[in-house]
Amino acid sequence: MPTPHETEKQHIGPEEADQPPSMSSHDAAPPAAPSRNPCCLCWCCCCGCSWNEERRRAWRASRENKLQPLPSCEACATPSPEEVRSWAQSFDKLMHSPAGRSVFREFLRTEYSEENMLFWLACEELKAEANQHVVDEKARLIYEDYVSILSPKEVSLDSRVREGINKKMQEPSAHTFDDAQLQIYTLMHRDSYPRFLSSPTYRALLFQGSSQSSHEA
Secondary structure, three states: OOOHHHHHHHOOOHHHHHOOOOOOOOOOOOOOOOOOOOOOOOOOOOOOOOOOHHHHHHHHHHHHHHHOOOOHHHHHOOOOHHHHHHOOOOHHHHHOOHHHHHHHHHHHHHOOOHHHHHHHHHHHHHHOOOOHHHHHHHHHHHHHHHHOOOOOOOOOOOHHHHHHHHHHOOOOOOOOOHHHHHHHHHHHHHHHHHHHHOOHHHHHHHHHHHHHHHHHO
């Protein structure tokens, strides 16, 4: 027969029922430093504020709006034949090209690994942010979208990198995800990039560029 203390632990109050699903011990970070306002800036959203359904919907909509879209200039960029050929020289040249990133992202989507590029882009956006309040919010969104094992867009990170992120999330900075970003960059380079160079998508761009050069000649 359970003791009164055990019965109390099994009870779930209405405040807990209103909060978003909690993270597993694998993803949980230590509590935020006391200097942070737990009702506004805590990255894990586990403060004492009561989360109703309307606030949860707004939170999800905000997350999608901030992290999903690529800049419109990348979607509209038209690479020159020389630029397309340069992508085969190195992965760095592909990733430094706005058009290259856009084309490579479309290829990753066909392989169901687009989250790798989305995570990399989100980290680049975070590193360019100077406002600490915005850094806190973006870091929390990145964690929930790409690091949490509860997310359908979780990227593949080793345990050492995950543990480092969990510690850094106590005091997020613009460089909280640097190790993770490098690991995903390396993964795309070694795993996806060779297949991209052999893909019909890239070969079609090369053929288009060769045809354009012939006509101009």
